[in-house]
Structure formats: structure tokens, C-alpha cells
Amino acid sequence: MLAVLLTIFMFSQGLSMDNCGTNFITAFPENIAYYFQNNHNYLKITTLYPDTDVSIIYMGNGFNNTTSISTAGVTWTFNFPKEVEEYQLISSNKSIIIRSNNNITVLSMTGWQGRLQSHVVQPEQNLRTVYTIPNLNYASIMAKFGLSVSSEVRYNSFRLLIINAVNATNTVSIKKLGTGDRVTQTLNPYFLYQLQINNTVIEVSGTDKIAVILTHPCFESKNCSCNMVMNQLRPVMQNGAVERFPITMSSTEVKQLFLTTSQSVEVAVGDLQAGSGTQVPSSTDILHLLNGVNNAPQLITTSIPISLRLISPGIILDLIPVSMFSGCFLVHFYSPNTGAVIVAETSSTASVKMNAAPLPSAPTWNVISGTEYSWATVWSGPTSATIWHPDSKIAVYTVELSISMYASPAIIINDEPDPKGCALTPGKFVVGEEDLNWTMSREYCKHNFDNLASIFRQNNQDKMAANIKVQEPTEGWIGLRRSLFSTEWYWSISDNTTTPLNFTYWADQQPDLPQRGLCASVSMALGNFTWKSAPCCSIKKPICFKNPTYLVLI
Template sequence: MLVVLLIASMFCQGLTAVSYGDNFITAFPENMGFFYPWFPWNSLKVTALHNDTTFTVFYQNTQKNLQILQSGQTMDVLFPKSAVVHQLGSSAASVRVTSDKNITVVSLSRMETSVQTNVVQPTVNLGTDYMIPLLDYAGYLESFDLPRLVSTTMRYSSFKLLIINAVDSQNTITVVKQTSTDVQEETFNIDSYQLVQLQTNGSVLRVRSSKEVAVILTHPCVETADCKCNMVVNQILPTKFQGRSFIVPPIFNVAETRLLVVSENSSSLFHDGNQLEADSSGLLPFSNLETSQLVKASDRVSLRLVSPGLVVELIPDTMFFACYLLQFYLQNGRAVVIAETDSKEDVHTHTGLLSASWTAIAGTNYSSTEVTIQDRIAIIWHPTSKIAVYMLEYMYSEVVFGGPAIPINEKPDLHGCVLVPGAFAVGRDPLNWTKSFEYCMNNGNQFACPVSKAVLKDMADNLTTEDGTGWIGLRRSLLTTEWYWQEEYEPSVSYVHWDDGQPLGLLKGLCASMSLDPKKEFKWQSARCCDKKKPVCYKRPACLNPSQNWVLNTVP
């Protein structure tokens, strides 16, 4: 059988956790801004991945059907002030979005210059078991030497948890809390699509549920410099998405940072071979974020990078993807890209190759870069390997919100950010090479071009078993006698899979065929172009191309 070395074997244990889907549920936490009343801007940015996408927004007792005509286009859906979740306890203020085709959803809250964006996870990514970050607000203030401006009232002196029932039936919730003497459990029920907001000051350890829920950690006003405040929002991922190895990205213009680890088994963190020791608040000191750095855990954990007014969930290396969608509130947002060092120059954006200055990450085979993205919506993708991408924005030279970009496709592809995978097929009738080429093109395809081991493996996994040989898109130039691909993205030949004794001399074969028998490992042979063989065709994938044409709508 064909033996293929996976390009990124370290990711073989990764979970597929794309952030698109057809069903979402979320809520708008309270945002205090600058401590005085100002009309909030709360919206969902819905991006269609396919043409003619119809989606429905459910809020309170209303629903609104909306349509996006163009793939890659975003609609900004604005919600009333009443959508904000102010009080503790139960509420019906959840927001649901369902769609007939795959979409992505980003939540935006703005109160004056306090801005927070949050990638809303589709319900397929939700779970029934969540480990909660132990952020004690008093310890948080002390750790960063921040003023105690709002710590006199219970409402603003602690972090909150929003637990949202994601199913259309009653859901049983169990909250595990740490008291001064022991661990206690509190159990209650939430009705269909309802939510409950709880106060937590480093006391809630875990949330379990009988059915899927969304869990959001939030604070309405975390102090930053110059007596300002900024809302914190972090949608917590279920425990199944934890990892053991993380590359901590640089955070622009942030002087102080901490690491916040959540682990079921008291995992230890290691950096540069040294164990990181937490301070009294549970935050681990972590400075010198001018470059990306490797942090490893002794067991599976979730890891967050914390600075005043900012909580960034880190991407474990088992959850790197090939393509990401980036959505910014303002133009000229910033992105951190982490890519394999050997292929870092192949990172693309929606406008072409990424032009960047890369820095190697010690202890890894990765490099990272920081770049400015001029468009408000963009994609960053890699044709042959997996990468990690973070999007961050700043106001007045301070980072105030951001996090991981939206993962779209886990599998690399030469053609771009794939939405619908390509497909291989073998023609029914034997034809010469030229007629085979015409057959593929006339049927909306092109010649199959296995330009790498990964592409060849994809062919081997998807082609039906056939006897004999078939034409592929490889032939010799009559001018230079060099082999070249018909695939315009990869004309040069850097990978070959010739059979023993192949290719034959120039006069014995200008075209290339491939064995269709898996037992012969799909080896290639040179052949005369007038010979008749079955064409091996490839239908190109549908790829995401973001549109800068935004549409505004309101609910209700």
C-alpha cells in the first residue's frame, strides 16, 4: 500500500473544531465603558460561506429572516439596548442564529472606547463539561497593581459566568464551587434557550450539564491604565479541546502579562525548561512577549494570556488549522501568524503572499510574525501545512480586544481557504493525453496533479479501485525536456513518485501516467502521449474569498 509521510504528523491527535456552522447561541454581557451612561452598540457579524445564504435571528419573542447573497459577505445585525444581560440570575436574553448554509458569527460590544469582540462557537462545538478559570478580581487587581475603582460594590467587584442552554428542552446544570472549607455543588434547571448569570470570584471550579450549554466568562469593567476600563469576554471551550503544548503569541504594546492555566489534574507548566510558579492569585508571571515562546504542560490544560482588560485564549498545537477568517472592528488590525519555519514564506492572505519578517521560536520548528491587515475582513491560509493565527486590535496604542482568528479549514489545500473540498474522478473511456486533458476541462475539472505527498495521499484515499493506468497532468516540455505540471499554481516539479526504472528516455515518453492499482502504490510511468489511457480528473474546491461589502440590519 502507499505509504505517505504526513506533513504535520504532530497534529494527528487534533480535534476538528471549525468555527462555522448552521446553529449558534450567545448573549451580550454588560459593558460599563467609562463609568457613565452611553448607548451601547451590540451586534452580531454574520458571514456567509456560500452564496444565497438565508439565516434567522431569534431574540426574545421575535425572529427575523435575513439573507446574504454573496459568499464571503458580512451582515452586521444590530440589537437593542435591552439585549444586554445586566442582572444576576435567570434571563431570556439569549440570542440564537440558525442558517440554511454554513456561516460564522462574531459578537461585538462597544461602550464608548470599551470594545470587545468574541467568536461565537457553533453549537456543535459546545459540550456538557467545562473547567472554569479561577480569576479572583481582588487578586487580579493586586497582581497588575491596578486601582480599586469599582471594587466597592458586588456587582462590579467580580467576574461573572453566563451559562446558556443551547437546546430546546430543560437542561440540568451543576456548578462546582470552592468554599473556604470544602468543595460544594449546586444544581438547578434552565429552560429552553434560557440563560443564568452567576457571580464568581475565583470560586467556581467547574460547570456540568445534562445537555449542551455555552459558557461565557465576563466582567463589565476591568481597570486598565489612566482610570479606563474595558469589558472582558471569553467563551470557554469544553474540556475536550484542551492541549499540552502552546506557542504563546506576542501581545502588542502590553507591558505586563500573566498566564492563567486551567487543569483537571494540577498540571505544571514549563518554559525554557523551567517550571512556572503561580503567584497568590493563581496567575503565572510571564514577561518578555516581544517574540512567540513555547510553553508545555505536564497534562492537558487550557491556557489563557491575561493582561489588564484582556483575556486571550491560546491555541494548542493540536488545533492548528490551514485557514482562518479574520474580522476586525477597525481597519489596520494586527495579526500574529505562527507557521512551520521551513514553509513560512508560503503563507497567503486573500490578497496574495504574506509579506512579513519572521522570527524563529526557540525549541520548535515554528516561526512567528506580526503583521498589519488593512482590510476589516481577511483570510490567512497555508497551502501545505497548518498554522495558528490571532487577531488583535488596539486603540490609542493599547491592545484592548482580540483573540484567536476563526478557524475555517483544517486540511491544507493549494487552491486556498477551502469551503467545499475538491474531488478526484477517473474517466470511463481510454483516451490519448490531449483528449484526456480536454475531457477533464470540458467536464468542469482539470487534470489531476499530485504535486506533493499530501495530494497523492488524498488521491489514493478518494479514487475508486481501477485496473491499468490513467493520465495525470504531468508532461515534458519540448523546449527544455523538463517535466512540468499543468496546474498553474505549481508548474515546477519538486515532488515525484516514479516507478522503478522510470521515467523512460525522451523519445519513449513525453507524458506521465499513474497506476490506478493501490497494490502498485499509484506509481508514475512515462508514456507516449498518443497511447490511450483513462483520464484522472480533479474538480477544484470552492474557496472562501472575503468581501469588503458589509450590510447593516437591526433586530427587531
């Protein structure tokens, strides 16, 4: 990236972190950057569970394709003709609906010969009614990059595609900059409306859920060509908190860095910015954060949760804030030039996995100054891959480097790390109804769930305490017991499998002497779930665990 802009706006608290769902709606904006080639518009749909039925409906002509996919972890590519692109600034029915009986993920892509711009299509549960629009003036941005503006007036502005996401009439309100004036547009079920913004629109809202795509059909670049850009916006934020954005780029790659906002938001630039401090851009200014090659900020913090974007010819990239780091991402390597940029805690970069193995080619990790994180790039992995960390949250971007650079956040599968992989459904703690001894409790759990609960780390202990609700003081068995021969504690995983004890949460004065108890129970009386030893023949409730299910790609 030789030059970038940063744009900023507030987004909705309580948004689902993952991108999995059963209901999606999207559309393809106009793309004239590839007019001299065979243009492609397609969706990559990945099944997460077996026996998944996927329906794709193009509202423009009523086309409906339903495909049954028997296997989990399969990625299906569905191609559309160029006619599906909406090039007019009108209301139309050129939206595309994706429905399924089980959770799937959807990636929208457009381009040609490996030069593909993509964005993650957000499931219906991630959509809201209010969106703040970044302050983007196309002519001003071109001037900052030292580029000329096309003589074609209709291509001298960014655009919004506003999609009615519900099967009902939806009235969209468009708030203009400065005057506070609003223009309304009534959309029929699943219809869309495209308009030019060019630093004139600051907010879009609907009477019901909408999806909003920020796009430009031909973002001009220095090599006498242009690149189409598109990005699905996040909704408005309601409550405030400090946010941190590690920036994954080296200072030698960045020539200019700017910040724009449609609202006055307090922003502090990281310690690499000369003369750094608190900056408050107005709603109409572009704040110049960087002009040079030696002082690119690597960390930006803000006084409230926001969305922060890098913008350049070919890129509208949402930076992933620390609050949205997640446990597992899905990446599609759709060309030899496709890579994944990974951000992980510096102390645990060696633990990042791709599918079931360590990252290929031992990538070089770059420390992000002022943070506990480092970043690395992995190029040309399998056709599709999960990238995950067993213990801590990470961020992953998909990048494609050909004539120009394209980038987008990868697909989030699960926001919580899991030691065994990319968890689709989390593990679940369940308290049995009957009081049983330890041996009978283990049999009960094996028959009805997976096993007695095993607590290997602090976050397992915290989840057990958070998940289990009891109506009265009681105690429950966990899968921990002593060896009859050595009296050493171990986890009983199955009849033939044990795991050594590496984490404990004993109550005071516990565990007691072996002759007073060879099995371990949990106190649920005060909600603290501390452990104590007890005779295995004592009668207590079993605390069972249902194992997670994991995504394995085919």
C-alpha cells in the first residue's frame, strides 16, 4: 500500500462477532475497472454442517437455485453474469438472497483473472437499522494521492448501495451533511437503492433492518487504470468504551495516512507518530496523520468503539479492533497471489495454526510497536483454510497482491479460542438431575453427553462458573480423581485415557488427605465453583461436558 486514507465511524455494540448464519442478502455494485476483460461476479458459500440446503434467489428475474450439500466444510462457488451489477442510481430489485437450513458463510467477490475485490456478506443477525457514513470526498482523496479525477461526472463520487433486508416495505432516511436535512426513499421487500454520496451523506437509517455497501466503480490509480472497491458497512454504536487498532503495515509501505470522520471522535495516535496526542477531527475535515515514510503509526486508540478503515485505490479495508479479535477465521486462497495477514500476541505467535498444522513456511513476525501484538503474512495456502489459535484471540485479513493490492477482513467462524481447533458450537457444561456417586456420574455423563467435566485452564473454570445455574446450594462431581497407587491427581477422560493435572482451583485447606477422598467435587453453594476432595462413594450431582463441534474443510 503506497498510500492510504483512514476513515472512522461508530458501530453497533452487541454485534455478533461471527459471520455464520442462515439468512443473507447482498448485491453486486457496478464494476467498470475490468471492462476490457471477462468480468466475474460470484459468491463463495461454505457449509459448516452436513446435509445443508442452500438457496440463491436473484430478485432481478426471480431466478432460484437450490443445492443440497451433504458434507460439512465444502465451499461452493456460484457465478453470476455481469447483468446482476447495479449501475444506475435508482431503486431496483437487483438484490441477491441466500438462505440455508444450517449455518453457512458467504463471501462476495468481483473481478477478473485473480484480481478480485471481496467482502464478507454479513448474516441477517448482524444487520441493524442505523449506519453512519464515512466522510469521503473523491476529488479530495485523489488530490491527496496526487491523482487526477475522471472527466466522467458519474464516476467522481463514492456510492452507497442500501438494501432492504426484510420481506416488508422499508422506509430509508438519508441524512445530509451540515443542514441536517433528510431525504426518504421507500423500498419494496428486498429492493435496493443506489446513490452517490461524495461527502454529502452522514447517516442512513431504515424503519427495519438494512444492509449498506460502500463502493466506487473505478477508483483511479497511478498506472493508468482503476480498481473497483466495495465494503459492507457496520451499524451504529450505542455505548462507549476505549478501542485499540493495531495497524499491520511497515512504515516503508505507507507514504500518506489520513483520518476522516462523520462525527467528532477523540482519537489518539500511537507512539510512532511524531508529536502524537489527542486529535479531534471535525465532521468536514480530513486530518493529516502522516506525511512521510518513517513515522507510520502502528497503534491507534479511540475514546469510543468505532470502525476504522484504510482506503486507497483498490482497498476499502476495515481494521479489526482488539475487541473483535477472534479465535478462528476462514480464509479462501482464490489465486496464487492471495495471502493472509495474521495478528497474534507476540508471546504466542508459534501457536497459530492453519487447519490442523502450524503455519506453512515459518513466516516472519513483525512486532507492532506499542502493543503486545505481532503480524505476519502467509501466502498461497490451501484453497480454503481455517486459521486459529488455541489459547488467545487473533485477527486475520485476506490480501491479494497483483497489479494493485486488495484486502478485506477474513471470515470469523468463532470468537472464542479453542485448544482443538475451529469450534462451530462451543462446549457446554450441564448439571445432571440425580445425585449419584462418582463412578455412576461418569457413566451418566458418557451416556447422555460426552464425559464428566475436565477443567484444564482458567477460562474453562470461568466458563463452568458462568454457564451453570443452580437453584439451591449443592455440590457436583468433575472428572478429577486420585490414583489408587500413587495418590496423584489426574483427569479421567475415558476408560483408557487420562490427562495429568496442570491447573487447579482448590478451596482453602484442600485437597484433603487421600484417605478422606480420592475424587474431586465442585462447590456450587456460593457460585465460586472451588474444588475439594471427597469420598468417591459420596452422592453428588454429575457436572457433565458436551464437547464442541469443529469445522474441518474438505
